[in-house]
Amino acid sequence: MKKTILYSLHGFVWFCDLGIIFLVTLAGNLWATKGVLVSTAMLLGIFVWSLALFYSGYSFITPKFFSKNRFGAGVLTSIGVCLIFPLLPHMEKVISAISGKGWMGYSLSGYVQVFFLSLFICGAGILLRAFVNWIANQQKKKELENEKLQSKLMVLINQNNPHFIFNVLNNIDSLITSKPAKASETINKLSGLLRYVYSNSEKDRVSLTSEIEYIENYIELQSLRLDSNVKVEFDKNLQENIQVVPMLFLPFIENAFKHGLVDNEHPLKLKFLTGKRELIFECINNTASVNSNKTDSGFGLSNIIKRLDLMYPSKYNLNIDNKENAYSVSLSLQVDEN
Amino acid sequence: MKIKCIIIEDEKLAAEKLAGFIEKISVLDLVSTFKDGISGINFLKSNPVDLIFLDIEMKDFNGIQFLKTLQVIPAVIITSAYEKYAIAGYEFSVVDYLFKPYTLERFLQSVDKAINLKELKEKAKNYELIASQSNEYIFIKSENRIEKIELDDILFIEGMKDYLRIHTKSKKIMTLQSFNGILQYLPGNNFVRVHNSYLVSLNKIENIERNRIKIGETLIPISDKYKDSFYNSIKS
Numbered sequence: 172m173k174k175t176i177l178y179s180l181h182g183f184v185w186f187c188d189l190g191i192i193f194l195v196t197l198a199g200n201l202w203a204t205k206g207v208l209v210s211t212a213m214l215l216g217i218f219v220w221s222l223a224l225f226y227s228g229y230s231f232i233t234p235k236f237f238s239k240n241r242f243g244a245g246v247l248t249s250i251g252v253c254l255i256f257p258l259l260p261h262m263e264k265v266i267s268a269i270s271g272k273g274w275m276g277y278s279l280s281g282y283v284q285v286f287f288l289s290l291f292i293c294g295a296g297i298l299l300r301a302f303v304n305w306i307a308n309q310q311k312k313k314e315l316e317n318e319k320l321q322s323k324l325m326v327l328i329n330q331n332n333p334h335f336i337f338n339v340l341n342n343i344d345s346l347i348t349s350k351p352a353k354a355s356e357t358i359n360k361l362s363g364l365l366r367y368v369y370s371n372s373e374k375d376r377v378s379l380t381s382e383i384e385y386i387e388n389y390i391e392l393q394s395l396r397l398d399s400n401v402k403v404e405f406d407k408n409l410q411e412n413i414q415v416v417p418m419l420f421l422p423f424i425e426n427a428f429k430h431g432l433v434d435n436e437h438p439l440k441l442k443f444l445t446g447k448r449e450l451i452f453e454c455i456n457n458t459a460s461v462n463s464n465k466t467d468s469g470f471g472l473s474n475i476i477k478r479l480d481l482m483y484p485s486k487y488n489l490n491i492d493n494k495e496n497a498y499s500v501s502l503s504l505q506v507d508e509n
Numbered sequence: 510m511k512i513k514c515i516i517i518e519d520e521k522l523a524a525e526k527l528a529g530f531i532e533k534i535s536v537l538d539l540v541s542t543f544k545d546g547i548s549g550i551n552f553l554k555s556n557p558v559d560l561i562f563l564d565i566e567m568k569d570f571n572g573i574q575f576l577k578t579l580q581v582i583p584a585v586i587i588t589s590a591y592e593k594y595a596i597a598g599y600e601f602s603v604v605d606y607l608f609k610p611y612t613l614e615r616f617l618q619s620v621d622k623a624i625n626l627k628e629l630k631e632k633a634k635n636y637e638l639i640a641s642q643s644n645e646y647i648f649i650k651s652e653n654r655i656e657k658i659e660l661d662d663i664l665f666i667e668g669m670k671d672y673l674r675i676h677t678k679s680k681k682i683m684t685l686q687s688f689n690g691i692l693q694y695l696p697g698n699n700f701v702r703v704h705n706s707y708l709v710s711l712n713k714i715e716n717i718e719r720n721r722i723k724i725g726e727t728l729i730p731i732s733d734k735y736k737d738s739f740y741n742s743i744k745s
Binding site for chain 1: 519520521522523525526529566568590591593608609610611643
């Protein structure tokens with residue numbers, strides 16, 4: 172909730188509180204009988220007392236108990252607070268009672284009255300805080316939803332890596348007259364890739380097998396670009412029906428091709444291992460130098476992490492190791508089964 | 510004199526395509542092709558060239574780094590798959606940008622820009638761009654434009670001093686070419702010389718009467734010099 176709205180809400184509570192107390196003192200003929208000084212002091216005393224009660228509900232009981240779904244403890248604490256508060260303005264009477272000198276005219280009916288009043292004020296604090304929290308939660312949900320949407324959009328944009336697509340098109344152009352069959356095959360692979368991106372970017376989950384097929388398609392197009400001089404060791408051990416967030420792994424593979432050393436002597440090592448509820452993905456490539464696997468613009472590691480945080484909150488573990496001559500990514504996920 | 514050029518491109522197919530295009534331009538002499546910028550730099554140290562076709566986004570050592578390393582920068586045509594990468598090249602006064610995939614026509618425009626540079630103009634003296642693609646059409650420089658002409662549209666070609674006037678169904682195109690020059694780009698079984706000033710497309714001939722060929726409204730004379738070869742070619 173916006174700060175200004177929140178402050179005005181509190182201001183409104185204070186204003187009403189003071190107003191009600193003033194009206195009560197008027198009705199009780201306080202001003203006429205006790206004089207201005209005493210009446211003002213009493214008015215302020217009651218005001219501070221009621222606010223303290225209100226905020227013990229607002230700032231303490233709701234956040235500590237009700238927001239954490241500890242309803243029993245919340246109710247008990249509220250009653251406890253409301254039992255103690257009526258006694259606070261009469262401490263001298265309490266001390267007198269404790270020391271055995273009697274209640275000095277403090278009546279039970281007066282106490283019970285103030286007890287119910289306390290319940291009302293404390294309850295108002297509790298409810299207002301619950302309401303404020305609810306609004307804030309709604310807003311957070313909206314933001315999260317927004318972020319999710321944005322991340323999907325981001326995937327769409329990233330996966331449509333225009334640079335890659337135009338290069339493939341250029342290759343096809345080159346093959347059209349010399350090797351028409353190969354050109355046709357390449358067009359179909361590229362179509363498969365694009366179709367996959369367009370039909371799945373919007374989805375929350377896709378099957379791991381289709382995701383891997385997509386990756387294989389990508390690798391084949393890359394080998395065409397790099398003159399087939401590409402060796403990939405693909406290690407798959409898949410349980411059926413594993414569902415994953417679409418296009419989660421490709422950025423790592425793209426990065427390997429972009430900045431790593433991938434050829435016959437330096438194969439790219441890919442691994443997909445799945446357990447019952449777990450998936451382990453590994454991508455290891457050689458590098459020409461330590462710095463060649465850049466984590467900059469094209470790769471967008473921060474984007475990937477954002478996505479993982481969003482789609483697998485505290486359900487993933489990502490390790491990136493940039494050793495001399497090798498760059499390795501290891502990602503483990505808790506996955507859903509369909 | 511020819512314009513010496515090299516290709517720097519890490520993708521084999523892309524380099525092949527480019528080399529194929531360069532081959533079509535007789536004034537260009539492709540000296541060598543390099544897979545990366547570093548070997549290109551080493552080559553250039555001892556072998557100066559006039560023109561470089563440079564891929565901007567290569568692994569490790571990209572086109573911009575390449576340009577930064579060069580002491581003498583010859584004319585450069587940048588090839589790039591995506592505009593974003595090409596922007597970095599604007600600080601070097603490159604001749605043109607070719608965005609992949611590009612057509613022969615677009616390629617010719619770039620080459621035309623290059624051979625109009627004052628450094629290269631001398632070498633390309635008396636040369637007018639002409640190139641053909643797949644027996645279907647030719648590209649030809651006409652004034653400041655590169656015209657694409659469908660071979661099937663050509664009716665006949667008329668010689669006028671240093672120029673040729675190509676008559677097609679819809680227009681007439683003037684170009685600084687010779688008959689011998691243009692014949693290399695036309696399929697010989699259809700385009701035949703009939704006169705010192707005329708070349709005709711055989712399948713556009715409507716009739717031949719007393720050594721005059723009628724194409725559309727025009728009557729084209731057959732000279733004695735070409736008479737035999739012309740009648741031979743329509744027989745076969």
